[in-house]
Amino acid sequence: MEPAFWHERWRDGRIGFHQPVVTPQLERHWDTLALPAGSTVFVPLCGKSLDMPWLATRGHRVLGVELSETAVRGFFEEQGLVPAQRETGYGVHHAAGPFEIIVGDAFALDHAVLAGCAGVFDRAALIALPPNLRRRYVETTWASLPDDCRGLLVTLEYPQAEMAGPPFSVEAAEVQALFAAAWSPTLVERSDILAQEPRFAAAGVGSLATAAWRLQRQASV
């Protein structure tokens, strides 16, 4: 999707992807990653997700990247924080408490800015991107994470022909194909959620599952 698509969504308040609750798979599976207390977790395409404060309650620092300044302003306001702001080569960097969010393009991040991230959490980031950008996202953004990084990825699976994305369907075979070169993906949960997502059923989608993947970065040689 072009940046204008997302800017319009935030400008018009069409943010049905934003959840008023913490992602359940994050609560269920995060601790199995056994990341050290105090370590930094990267949250790509972060929006104003409540997953970020949840990660902070687990003792993490959080580094997010998000195109929309509206989203980032909303996040800090809702958390009751006033961020310090500075211009960087990646975009305007906002920092307050355990949170740092760059208002910028996830595809422009590099090893230098992500070097301190021990973990990564992706909910509605990979699946927000069309197929050509999904590969680019894994080969640039995820590829810039350090060698020992571990993470959790949440995807949706449904017959793509029955509904246009976003969110897009990303099936297990694609997760394996995208990540297998540099990460070890392990499926930790798959649940049928059609009954909880009436807008998919209303759009004519006949089956809908969510999957959670644990990912371990393989050391580069």
Ligand SMILES: C[S@@+](CC[C@H](N)C(=O)[O-])C[C@H]1O[C@@H](n2cnc3c(N)ncnc32)[C@H](O)[C@@H]1O
């Ligand atoms: C589907 S939303 C999910 C937001 C968040 N992960 C959540 O769970 O609520 C995708 C977000 O990615 C942002 N976005 C899209 N492309 C981006 C890019 N190239 N770099 C940074 N953010 C991007 C959009 O503005 C939008 O807020």
